[in-house]
Amino acid sequence: MSIGVDQWVETADSRRLGPSGWWGRGLHRWKSLPPWGRLAIVVALAALVPLFASDFIVRVGVNALLLALLAVGLNVSVGWAGLLDLGFIAFYGFGAYAFALLSSDQIGVHLPTLVAVPLVVVATGLLGVLLGLPSRRLSGDYLAIVTLFFSQIFLELALNFDRLGVDLTGGPNGIAGVTPFHLFGRSLSSPTSYFYLFLLVLTVVVTALFFLERSRTGRAWRAVHDDALAAEIMTVPVNRVKLMAFAGGAAIAGLAGSLFASFQLGVYPLNFQVQFLIVIYAALILGGSGSLPGAVLGGVVVAVLLDLLRDPGQASAAFYGVIVITLIARVRPWRRLGAIVGATVLLGFIVHLVATTLWPSAFEGEVESTGRLASVLDSWIVVPTEPATAGNWAYCALIACLLALPLLRGWRRDALVVPTLYLAAFVWETRLVGEPSITRQLLLGALLVVMMLARPQGLIGTPRVERV
Amino acid sequence: MSRSLLELRDVSVSFGQLKVVDGLDLSVEEGEIVSLIGPNGAGKTTVFNLITGVYTPDSGSIHLDGTSIVGRPPHEIATMGVARTFQSIRLFLNMSVRENVMVAGYGRTTARPWQSIVRTRKARREEHEERALAEELLSFFGQRLVGYRFDQPAYSLSYANRRRLEIARAMAARPRILLLDEPAAGMNPQETHEITALTSRLRDEKGFTVLVIEHDMHVVEGVSDRVVALDHGAKIAEGSFEHVALHPAVVESYMGKGATVTG
Numbered sequence: 001m002s003i004g005v006d007q008w009v010e011t012a013d014s015r016r017l018g019p020s021g022w023w024g025r026g027l028h029r030w031k032s033l034p035p036w037g038r039l040a041i042v043v044a045l046a047a048l049v050p051l052f053a054s055d056f057i058v059r060v061g062v063n064a065l066l067l068a069l070l071a072v073g074l075n076v077s078v079g080w081a082g083l084l085d086l087g088f089i090a091f092y093g094f095g096a097y098a099f100a101l102l103s104s105d106q107i108g109v110h111l112p113t114l115v116a117v118p119l120v121v122v123a124t125g126l127l128g129v130l131l132g133l134p135s136r137r138l139s140g141d142y143l144a145i146v147t148l149f150f151s152q153i154f155l156e157l158a159l160n161f162d163r164l165g166v167d168l169t170g171g172p173n174g175i176a177g178v179t180p181f182h183l184f185g186r187s188l189s190s191p192t193s194y195f196y197l198f199l200l201v202l203t204v205v206v207t208a209l210f211f212l213e214r215s216r217t218g219r220a221w222r223a224v225h226d227d228a229l230a231a232e233i234m235t236v237p238v239n240r241v242k243l244m245a246f247a248g249g250a251a252i253a254g255l256a257g258s259l260f261a262s263f264q265l266g267v268y269p270l271n272f273q274v275q276f277l278i279v280i281y282a283a284l285i286l287g288g289s290g291s292l293p294g295a296v297l298g299g300v301v302v303a304v305l306l307d308l309l310r311d312p313g314q315a316s317a318a319f320y321g322v323i324v325i326t327l328i329a330r331v332r333p334w335r336r337l338g339a340i341v342g343a344t345v346l347l348g349f350i351v352h353l354v355a356t357t358l359w360p361s362a363f364e365g366e367v368e369s370t371g372r373l374a375s376v377l378d379s380w381i382v383v384p385t386e387p388a389t390a391g392n393w394a395y396c397a398l399i400a401c402l403l404a405l406p407l408l409r410g411w412r413r414d415a416l417v418v419p420t421l422y423l424a425a426f427v428w429e430t431r432l433v434g435e436p437s438i439t440r441q442l443l444l445g446a447l448l449v450v451m452m453l454a455r456p457q458g459l460i461g462t463p464r465v466e467r468v
Numbered sequence: 469m470s471r472s473l474l475e476l477r478d479v480s481v482s483f484g485q486l487k488v489v490d491g492l493d494l495s496v497e498e499g500e501i502v503s504l505i506g507p508n509g510a511g512k513t514t515v516f517n518l519i520t521g522v523y524t525p526d527s528g529s530i531h532l533d534g535t536s537i538v539g540r541p542p543h544e545i546a547t548m549g550v551a552r553t554f555q556s557i558r559l560f561l562n563m564s565v566r567e568n569v570m571v572a573g574y575g576r577t578t579a580r581p582w583q584s585i586v587r588t589r590k591a592r593r594e595e596h597e598e599r600a601l602a603e604e605l606l607s608f609f610g611q612r613l614v615g616y617r618f619d620q621p622a623y624s625l626s627y628a629n630r631r632r633l634e635i636a637r638a639m640a641a642r643p644r645i646l647l648l649d650e651p652a653a654g655m656n657p658q659e660t661h662e663i664t665a666l667t668s669r670l671r672d673e674k675g676f677t678v679l680v681i682e683h684d685m686h687v688v689e690g691v692s693d694r695v696v697a698l699d700h701g702a703k704i705a706e707g708s709f710e711h712v713a714l715h716p717a718v719v720e721s722y723m724g725k726g727a728t729v730t731g
Contacts, residue, residue: 219571219574226560230558231560
């Protein structure tokens, strides 16, 4: 029996070589599940976390769910409607401050949670319409600049409102003493209860957006993203649809803001700086802009990474782990990998031996990693008595090596990899581990660079095609 | 006097010093297929942009079935019954074939976002109808855009199929008049032949009134009830294909002064 051309094309996906083995079979079975089945499995697995995890892990989980919620909200205006909205953090901040005002001693108002939260969500949505107005005329870079201005204005207002007669925001001190959520007759106090609340809210929001994406509204958003003029000609009121996207994203940000304010029991201007806006964008782009599960996954991955990197021990484990995994994944054949690793280890011991024998007084520093890893590294890495200066120079040398690597071919490149690896470990121990706040941003940046080179569409996004 | 479906009276528009459309009168009757021809830069596409509301005329009036549409936003004019395709195809490349067609149902449907979220009966019914309509319109082109194609992204289509999809999308707006901007551009002879047949089918089977811009004279000859020739934004000839094709002003605008057509 012969097969028609159309059937041939139709079955193209199944003929394409996918991952094989248990991973491939699992992936295939996962994809053949209905959407609600996948959602149920993910939610059930997430709900198990607090049963086994420590309080610290549960807090990390709450942060992850918060970032996922924010990424999902940002996905509405950026991922679907294609509006580069850099004012998103202002909506988040506005929601948090508005909730704080309605349930603290700041102006003496204490509304019930179930009244305050809807009020905040609606108010933030309306603010979204207001700040979305420039999108009627502007798009792309121009819209980004204008909305970035809104972010800054919000921060300045929060910082300085205490000097304008009525003290609404508490200025640089923020608003402390926000009452926690009070639901079903009890106050939420433990991280675990907030974890389940965040999980519930995220599930509801994702489900709602899932249906919205497939409705006329969702189609209109994506059509405006692809070609605004064609959408307008095809009966879509482009300006109104853009404002709806702004309002939808803002309302979700407002919801996230009120959850955050009550979880943190306070709001402070520091929480709403542009740095955090970049983290939300990083989460969305890493996960896959335009994809609902992508936004959730990106939010969770980025939040967990940032929290892991806060602790020097875990950060070191992650750092060396990534290097080892990358080497194993990218360097073939095994002989070559063995040569590189062996040479690197050897280089370390030789440098250590030579340095400590010739100038013992100059290398009395200690590695900054902790735990079992540190005792191994102590006899391999040399740490100067003044690590900062040497670390800075080594950092420059490391960047030079990294830039030189792609220019070389063959054995020369392999030879350069060896000192590069040693330099990386040296810089890490002397300079980076001690400054987690900077290091985590740096590593997140590196991760994004690698991601954008390897998978520009994000972890589970679909590649986009632009009109030429 | 019977009222024309589409009526332009003394319409002019300038871009800076350049008068692109100059005192144009044009009417299209219900059920007609009218071709708009003219050399490059004659202002044909600008006429489409004026009718669809992308540009607003400096002077003159445009009526759709007796209602003035000058100054209305394009999406409103589209909802009133004017749909078009583009000379350079403008699809929603990252959406599926079926979704591309369903977008054009926006003006006709009314489900609010919250109704779509909680899936009210009305929202589900509308969605179901739009989906069925889209699939029916896509089957207008035989087997090319149906079945597994429904869910493929528009960017995966061939050039000719993209043109077909754009026509299906315009049909999904349920227009009273369909404006086709060079549907045969870039098509091979066989596909051009098919477009000729298709344009007639649009009227005969689907009941659309059609205003078409076309350069291919075989297509123009094959489909037109009436031909209107433009040059420098003004009408230089109007009537049957034979009348317009041999009209001295038309020949001059295409070939230059002093040219004659024999045979």
